[in-house]
Amino acid sequence: xxxxxxxxxxxxxxxxxxxxxxxxxxxxxxxxxxxxxxxxxxxxxxxxxxxxxxxxxxxxxxxxxxxxxxxxxxxxxxxxxxxxxxxxxxxxxxxxxxxxxxxxxxxxxxxxxxxxxxxxxxxxxxxxxxxxxxxxxxxxxxxxxxxxxxxxxxxxxxxxxxxxxxxxxxxxxxxxxxxxxxxxxxxxxxxxxxxxxxxxxxxxxxxxxxxxxxxxxxxxxxxxxxxxxxxxxxxxxxxxxxxxxxxxxxxxxxxx
Numbered sequence: 001x002x003x004x005x006x007x008x009x010x011x012x013x014x015x016x017x018x019x020x021x022x023x024x025x026x027x028x029x030x031x032x033x034x035x036x037x038x039x040x041x042x043x044x045x046x047x048x049x050x051x052x053x054x055x056x057x058x059x060x061x062x063x064x065x066x067x068x069x070x071x072x073x074x075x076x077x078x079x080x081x082x083x084x085x086x087x088x089x090x091x092x093x094x095x096x097x098x099x100x101x102x103x104x105x106x107x108x109x110x111x112x113x114x115x116x117x118x119x120x121x122x123x124x125x126x127x128x129x130x131x132x133x134x135x136x137x138x139x140x141x142x143x144x145x146x147x148x149x150x151x152x153x154x155x156x157x158x159x160x161x162x163x164x165x166x167x168x169x170x171x172x173x174x175x176x177x178x179x180x181x182x183x184x185x186x187x188x189x190x191x192x193x194x195x196x197x198x199x200x201x202x203x204x205x206x207x208x209x210x211x212x213x214x215x216x217x218x219x220x221x222x223x224x225x226x227x228x229x230x231x232x233x234x235x236x237x238x239x240x241x242x243x244x245x246x247x248x249x250x251x252x253x254x255x256x
Contacts, residue, residue, distance in 0.1 A: 041187035043224060044249070047179040050170045056187060058092040059224040061105055061123055063183075066175035067221055068127040070214065076172050077141055082130055083168035084161045085149040094123055106130050106153070177216035181239055186246035187227050211237040 043059035045052040054062065065086065069079045086092050089107040096117075098107045104126045108114035119125045133152045134140055140148040145168065146161035155161075174182035219236045222229065226243055233242040239250045 041185070041227075043183060043185035045170060045174045045183050046249075047170055047173045047182050049173060050166065052167060052170055054092065056185060056224070056227070057094070059183065059185060060228075061086070061092050061094060062171050062175050063221045063224040064123045065105075065127050066172070066177075066217060068124060068131065070176070070217055072128075072131055074131060074135075075141065076176055076178070077145075078131065078134060079172045079176060080165075080168040081134060081140070081145050081148045081152075082127065083171045084145050084164040085130065085153060087164040087167060088149075088155075088161050089153070094121060096121060175217065175220055177213040177218075177220065180211065180216050180237070181241075181250035182216075183220045183223055184241055184246055184249040185223055185226065187243070 041056045043054050043056060045054060045059075045062075062083070065082050066079060069082065083092075086105045089098075089102075090105045092105065094105050095107075096103055101109050101111050101117075103110075103117055104120040105123055106126055106129075108120045108126055108129065110117055110120065114120055114129055115125065120129075130152065134148065137143075137148060137151045140151065143151070144162070145165055146159060149155075149161040153161075173179050215236060219234050219241075222231055222234050223241050225231075226234070226246075231243065233240055235253065238253055240253050241250050245251075
């Protein structure tokens with residue numbers, strides 16, 4: 001004969017279930033509040049053509065490549081060529097090793113005249129050298145992206161660059177500033193304040209107003225480099241990105 005559970009036992013089970021649910025809900029709410037930092041650091045790139053998730057270093061390098069291209073007044077296609085190359089060669093990371101003596105984001109070789117190891121490991125220097133070589137390729141704007149990249153890199157397998165065309169288009173649209181509010185990042189806050197010069201430069205930009213492509217390029221650069229500058233927010237054209245809620249992306253100033 002099977003004994004039926006007593007009313008007291010059922011009551012205890014019910015209480016345990018309710019308590020467990022309450023604890024789960026409280027934990028979930030706490031996780032939501034700490035979400036930007038619970039998952040470390042990173043960036044999301046979101047444009048009509050697609051979405052990419054990058055780590056902070058990759059995003060900083062992507063924004064640096066875009067800034068160098070803008071400084072040289074290069075077209076979007078040149079930027080896409082640089083991106084497919086950097087993705088294939090280093091996955092947009094500044095690595096100190098590679099095939100033979102290759103180093104850096106474009107895996108340039110000191111023995112082939114690209115510069116010293118120290119120079120090539122500077123993303124700004126290596127990007128300048130890449131674009132300088134690209135501009136010497138006759139008709140590169142009329143080539144396919146991968147053929148143009150291969151003309152600069154002279155890789156053993158130039159066809160591999162073609163695999164990254166879509167990602168390069170997404171990155172170029174976002175980091176060039178074509179798509180406003182396309183990049184947002186999150187990271188654990190630092191306890192130490194930034195150097196005074198960096199803090200002043202960052203604060204100056206937060207007062208900027210406007211909605212030009214160049215403005216959004218600068219805003220994106222500051223968002224990706226916010227940990228370096230100790231930047232807590234970027235304000236542009238009625239929108240704000242805040243480090244404390246970076247995972248949630250850009251909000252209107254009223255929402256922020």
